[in-house]
Amino acid sequence: MDFWKLKRNGGDGWCVGDLPQDCAYDFGDDNVTKYFATSFELCLKKQVIDLLAEGFSPEDLDAQPAVTVKDYYRGLDCCGCIYKLTVRLLNENKEVLREFKPETVTLDPDHDNNTMSWRQMSHTFSDYGSGLRFISFEHGGKDTKWWKGRYGVRVTGSSVTIETMQASPARNLLKNIDGNGASPESSDESLESKRNGGDAQNLNIPGRNLLKNPAGAEQLELWKLKRNGGDGWCVGDLPEDCAYDFGDDKVTKYFATSFELCQKKQVIDLLAEGYTPDYLDAQPPVTVKDYYSGLGCCGCIYKLTVRLLDKKKKVIQEFKPEPVTLDPDHDDMSWRQVSHTFSDYGPGLRFISFKHGGKDTKWWKGHYGVRVTGSSVTIGAPRQQEA
Numbered sequence: 001m002d003f004w005k006l007k008r009n010g011g012d013g014w015c016v017g018d019l020p021q022d023c024a025y026d027f028g029d030d031n032v033t034k035y036f037a038t039s040f041e042l043c044l045k046k047q048v049i050d051l052l053a054e055g056f057s058p059e060d061l062d063a064q065p066a067v068t069v070k071d072y073y074r075g076l077d078c079c080g081c082i083y084k085l086t087v088r089l090l091n092e093n094k095e096v097l098r099e100f101k102p103e104t105v106t107l108d109p110d111h112d113n114n115t116m117s118w119r120q121m122s123h124t125f126s127d128y129g130s131g132l133r134f135i136s137f138e139h140g141g142k143d144t145k146w147w148k149g150r151y152g153v154r155v156t157g158s159s160v161t162i163e164t165m166q167a168s169p170a171r172n173l174l175k176n177i178d179g180n181g182a183s184p185e186s187s188d189e190s191l192e193s194k195r196n197g198g199d200a201q202n203l204n205i206p207g208r209n210l211l212k213n214p215a216g217a218e219q220l221e222l223w224k225l226k227r228n229g230g231d232g233w234c235v236g237d238l239p240e241d242c243a244y245d246f247g248d249d250k251v252t253k254y255f256a257t258s259f260e261l262c263q264k265k266q267v268i269d270l271l272a273e274g275y276t277p278d279y280l281d282a283q284p285p286v287t288v289k290d291y292y293s294g295l296g297c298c299g300c301i302y303k304l305t306v307r308l309l310d311k312k313k314k315v316i317q318e319f320k321p322e323p324v325t326l327d328p329d330h331d332d333m334s335w336r337q338v339s340h341t342f343s344d345y346g347p348g349l350r351f352i353s354f355k356h357g358g359k360d361t362k363w364w365k366g367h368y369g370v371r372v373t374g375s376s377v378t379i380g381a382p383r384q385q386e387a
Contacts, residue, residue: 001036002267003047003175005221007138010041014140015150016179027072027118027156034179038152044084044140048094048218049160049173051133055208055274056162062130065164069100070122071139072157075107080144081153082106085121087160090134098128106144107153135160137174171274209376210268211354216253216373222266226355229260233357234367246291246335246373254293257369263303263357267313268377270350275379281347282382288319288340290356291374294326294333299361300370301325306377308342309351317345325361326370352377 001014015037019027027035036045051061067089075081083105089097100123137160141153156178161170212222216235225233234256239245246254255264270280286308294300302324308316319340326333354377358370 001045001176001179002224003222004045005047006044007046008042008044008140010043010142011039011152012149013039014043014045015039017150017154019156019178029157032157032178035154035156036179037150037154038081038141038143039150040143040146040148040152042140042142043152044138046136046138047174048090048221049135049137050212051135051162051173053209053212054173056164058133060164061132063164064126064128064130064132065162067125067128067132067135068122068159068161068163068170069124069137070120070157070159071155072118072120073105073139073141073153073155074118075109075143075153076151077109079147079151080106080108080110081151082141082144083121083139083153083155084141085139086136087123087138088136089125089128089132090136091131092133094134094136097132098125100125104141108144135173172272175269175272209378210270210273210352211266211375211377214373214375215251216255220255220264223264224266225263226265227261227263227357229262229359230258230369231366232258233262233264234258236367236371238373248374251374254371254373256367256371257300257358257360258367259360259363259365259369261357261359262369263355265353265355267309268352268354270352270379277350279382280349283343283345283347283349284382285380286342286345286349286352287376287378287380288342288354289374289376290338290372291335292324292338292356292358293335293371294328294331295368295371296328296333298364298368299325299327300358300368301361302356302358302370302372304338304356305353306340306355307353308345308349309353310348311350313351313353316348317342323358327361 016034017037019033069087073083087100143152158174158177159172160174163170219235235253236256238252288306292302306319356372360369
């Protein structure tokens with residue numbers, strides 16, 4: 001369920017199944033191999049897409065490009081189900097510009113013809129005014145018989161695309177659309193055929209941060225909590241709760257750790273981000289930056305591990321500096337930067353794993369451990385393309 005926020009996880013909760021064996025109906029696209037299944041109480045999951053972070057400019061978005069949404073759903077022959085979908089276009093304050101919320105669909109295998117084969121729901125937004133910055137996509141449902149297990153609606157193959165001159169053909173902005181952790185466009189062959197090797201450069205905005213929610217603006221969304229020890233991760237405001245100014249007005253929050261180890265992680269799918277295999281195999285520089293600090297009253301430990309991975313997620317190269325221990329009796333506890341640039345790592349790069357965190361050194365209840373914020377992973381131009 002990576003990249004999805006579970007808004008409702010009722011009954012026995014969401015699960016992922018294999019196509020077509022567990023579902024009985026073929027989806028018709030070999031790239032889509034799994035589906036999400038709901039249970040006997042309402043299950044809803046959601047993604048909020050940050051369009052500026054995805055590389056779109058305010059000028060492109062204010063030109064009101066067409067935004068197309070597609071989703072696929074079906075039920076089981078033995079049990080009826082309910083399907084729900086809500087898609088919202090949002091401004092920079094996440095206020096609703098336009099909404100698509102079709103009537104709830106009820107499928108009954110006893111009365112509807114071809115009820116349980118895959119159906120498509122689609123909509124294109126246009127003429128919605130200027131100011132688009134985020135897109136919220138939420139879907140799900142339940143069964144109609146309250147059967148224990150997962151007999152509710154199945155969903156898969158969802159997509160949100162935007163047609164602009166700078167990003168054409170359109171790429172799917174949703175992540176992990178079928179439970180595999182990535183978009184079906186993420187295979188080498190399909191991405192190359194759809195982009196013809198050139199559009200990744202249009203999406204490779206210089207300095208575009210590939211990490212999502214790097215400074216806690218969306219709390220802990222889009223991070224996988226690998227360790228959540230003590231009182232767990234929390235998000236605080238800068239500079240009031242942290243005592244040290246960060247020095248960048250755009251960074252207004254930070255993540256704080258507790259008295260046992262806290263670590264969080266993102267795995268970046270570079271093909272889904274718009275880079276082609278040829279571009280990545282040319283070994284463009286990959287630069288990682290992270291910022292950490294402590295409190296004046298308590299020592300802390302900071303850890304970072306960044307790995308370049310191939311298509312099977314095997315490690316190509318790793319950056320894992322020694323853990324840093326900060327002691328307020330001897331060290332400056334204000335914000336520090338750690339950075340590293342990968343180069344000459346060989347062909348095959350397809351994913352980047354970024355993991356960081358730490359703890360305090362005094363086992364104090366609460367959140368007195370290391371603070372982190374402003375993390376970034378950026379990809380530059382390969383040597384032969386540098387001006």
